[in-house]
Each structure stands twice: as structure tokens, then as C-alpha cells.
Amino acid sequence: MFVAIFSFRLLFEEHAMPAPYMTVKVTGRQWNWDYEYPDQKISAFTSTPMTETDAKAQNLPYLLETNAPMIVPVNQVVRVQLTAEDVIHSWSVPAFGVKLDAVPGRLNQTWFKADRTGTFYGQCSQLCGINHSYMPIEVKVVSQSDFAAWVASKQPKPAAAVASAAPAPGAAPAAAR
Ligand SMILES: [Cu+2]
DSSP states (O other): OHHHHHHHHHHHHHTOOOOOSEEEEEEEETTEEEEEETTTTEEEEEEOBOOHHHHHHTTOOTTTOBSSOEEEETTSEEEEEEEESSSOEEEEEGGGTEEEEEOBTOOEEEEEEOOSOEEEEEEOOSOOSTTGGGOEEEEEEEOHHHHHHHHHHHSSSSOTTOGGGOOOTTHHHHHHO
16 A cells, blocks of 8 residues: 555556647558658558668668668657557667557557657567567657648648638649649
């Protein structure tokens, strides 16, 4: 009882979260991660490890570097929602102090706020099968303008600058062709 009383406050506070700037939904599966950006309307893309040959050629860390990192803006609260498709994985990025299980059929959430730009790595941290060590996590923290440019590059149509302006419906598709 003595220990429990002090734990309750911490248990509640663990779930307190500042208002997020954006959400990234992360889905773990054997053996890669999907990243989806509902706020930016970027549908899920799969992040797999860079091949050993490519990593060595570019002097990047093999089994940490990926073909498609998660990209987030600096100095913004990023909410990470986590789930899994098959078995339990764990999304862990030590530099952010984040490590949370991705559980099939559940949606867990955590958050981080990176205070400097750069590339940060992590690894799946639940033994999830034979290729457990082949599902690295790479997060690139970029400036707000680089993030906007990346978001624009991920939009399916060139009408990057957006939606809310409700451009003439006929004009944009015609220009796209
Ligand atoms: Cu895993």
C-alpha cells in the first residue's frame, strides 16, 4: 500500500500529454514499420532497412538506416500512435526517451518533442521473431520548412499548397496533365 499510493500519481501523469502538433500512426509488423500521417493526409508508407551494400557505400549505419525514415518537424509535439499487425513489437527511440509496445488490436500512444534537428535511430525492442533485429527505426528531425517541403512532396497531386483555398475544381486537374 505504501508503494502503491505514490505510484498512482505517476501512473496518471504518465498519460498526460501536451497538445500535439501532429500525429504519426506507427504500425509494426514482421518485419518492418509503417508510418502514416493522418493530419498531413500522407497514407502509410513502409520503412525497411537499407541494404548492407548501400549502407556501407554511403557510410551509414547498417541495420539502423532505413529506406524511408519517419520525418518530423523540430520543436513540435509529435503524438505517436502505435499498433501492430501480427505480434507485439516495440517502438523505441532512446534519444527521445520513447519506448512503447505496439500491440495487435490496440492503439497505444506516446509523444515526443525533438529540440534539435538530426537523424535519430532506434530498434524494435520486443522479441518478435527471427528478423526482430531487422526492423530499425529512423527518425529525421527537420526544420519546419523542410517538413513542409517533404509533406508537399508526398502529396499525390501537385496541388500542394492546399485544399482549404478550394481552387477551381476544373483548373487543377487539367494543369496536372
Ligand atoms: Cu518487432
